[in-house]
Amino acid sequence: MAHRIDLNAIPATDRQQLVDLMLDYLTDEVIAQHMNIVHSGVDFFTGHRVYLGAMETWLAANGAAQFVPLPEWVPSNPIPAEFDVVKAPRPALQNLNPNMPPPPQFAFPSVCSTLTLQELSDAVNPWHGSVHVTIGGAMGNLMDAPAAPIFWCWHAYLDDIYFDWESCRNAGQGDHEEPDKGEAGYEQRKREYEERSRYWSEQHVDEHTTFEDLAKDYDRMRQLTYAH
Secondary structure: OOOOOEHHHOOHHHHHHHHHHHHHHOOHHHHHHHHHOOOOHHHHHHHHHHHHHHHHHHHHHOOOHHHOOOOEOOOOOOOOHHHOOOOOOOOOOOOOOOOOOOOHHHOOOHHHHOOOHHHHHHHHHHHHHHHHHHHOHHHHOOOOHHHOHHHHHHHHHHHHHHHHHHHHHHOOOOOOOOOOOOOOOHHHHHHHHHHHHHHHHOOOOOOOOOHHHHHOOHHHHHHHOOOO
């Protein structure tokens, strides 16, 4: 699938130009808007897409259309030196090489096997939280994370996962609803579907939730993710 440009693949001079622009954009008001995003379910993807889109609109309006769509950062790669920065007065990043490759079920076309956007969010969110916590500093705090320019490129990568899932659906690939009674292995998939739904219905993600809360469920959700 067509994806955003890899942040680590663009020249260092371009990365520096981009990060300087991003820091200009990152006012306290913009950073605080992150807390308005519901960090669970469908809203996890749709809310962050709108949030990213506002920055991309600003970049395009300020003579930086070459950075739209925003480059993505994949956490199997180190954070580039130019992005080792946080809008003051928030804490510095602690770990520039989290070494957390994307789980294979989020790659295309495997992501087509994910039933619904709700389920995709449920599966991605713990890994997402683990990456934040592993980087630490401002990135380890829900309120401060957007003050780090790498936050935006990280969420650009997550948006590509969402884009791939949408592409599967638009092309008629994959099964995006509750398992159908007529399909092979229905009973097993139905049990898994209900277990995942029940598990996440018991979770409460709100303004008091931390990335640690999301990360602690990483192994649990890996066990509940379909291995198709």
